[in-house]
Amino acid sequence: MALVTMKEILTDAYEKGYGVGAFNINNLEFMQAIVEAAEEENSPVIIAVSEGAMKYAGIEFLAEMVKLAASKSSVPIALHVDHGKHWEVIVSAIRNGFTSVMIDASDKPFEDNVRITSKVVDLAHAVGVTVEAEIGRLKGIEDIVKVSEREAVLTDPVEAKEFVDATGVDALAVAVGTSHGAYKFKGEPKLDIERIKKIRELVKIPLVLHGASGVLPDIVALAEKYGAELKGAKGVPDDQIKAAIEAGICKINIDTDLRLSFLAGVRKFLSENPDVFDPRKYLGEGREMVKETVKRKIRLFGSNGRAW
C-alpha cells in the first residue's frame, strides 16, 4: 500500500493501548530489515530519518526507497523526519513525500517552541502531514542532581497541556529520564512512569518516548566478543518500556539497538570469515541481525498482528 500518515498509525495504537516502533534508517539494508520484520510480524511501522541520515544518504534517495518499499508492502508504513531542526528540512521532506515530521525546538524557550512548532503545524496540516514536537529535555535522571533541575529538564504535565493546546500537534515527545545513545544510565535504569501518567491525563494525544533503546545485553556481549569496546553501555530494560506503554506512550524511538545489532552481525561475520570481501555477505549478516532486533521490539511493544 502507499505510505500512511503517522497519525493513522498512532491513533490505532492510542485507542487500543499498544506501542509502535519508530526505527531509524541511513541506508538500504536497515530499511529492508525493518520492512521485512514488520511484514513477518504483521505490524504497522514508522521509518525515521534524521537530518544526519539525509546528509549521509540524500533525502531523495531515502524517500524514494521507502515509498517504493511501502508500495510493495502489505503493512502500513509511515515515513517520518526525526528531530527536524530546520524549516528547510521540513519543507523538503514534505515535498519528497514524507507523511510525518518532527519539529524539535525543545532546546528553545517555551514561547519560541510554541511559535516554531505552530508554523510547522500550519504547513504540514494543510497538506495532510502529521506533526510531532517535543517539550522537555532528554537527559539521564542520574545526571540531574537537584529537584529544581529535575523539574526544569523533565516534561511538566501542565506545560505539556498548554503546549499541545497552543500548537495543535498530533504527537508529543516527552522527557521522562531517557537519553539518546548507548550510555543512558550509570546506576539503576529508571524512567519517571508517574510523570507519563500525569501527562497522559492532561494531554489527550499519543505520547512519544525518545532514547528508548534497551542496549540489549546479549547484543552488546556479542559485539564485544568480536572486538567492540562498549564498557558501561546501558539502556532501558524491557519491563520499563512495557510500563511506559501502559502509562500512555504510543511511539517508541529505536536507533541505538539497530546500530549495535548491525555492528555485532558485521563484526562476527568478518571475524569468522577473514577471507571474505564481498560486502553483500557481511552487510547481509548485519541486516539479518537488525531484522531480528526489530522483530523483538515489535513483540515487546505489542504492535505485532496490528497491521490493517
Ligand code: TD4
Ligand atoms: O530520535 N532517536 C534517534 C536519533 C537518531 C540520531 O541520528 P543522527 O546521529 O543522524 O543525529 C531516538 O530517540 C533513538 O534513541 P536511542 O535510545 O535508540 O538512542
Ligand code: CA
Ligand atoms: Ca530535543
Ligand code: ZN
Ligand atoms: Zn530522539
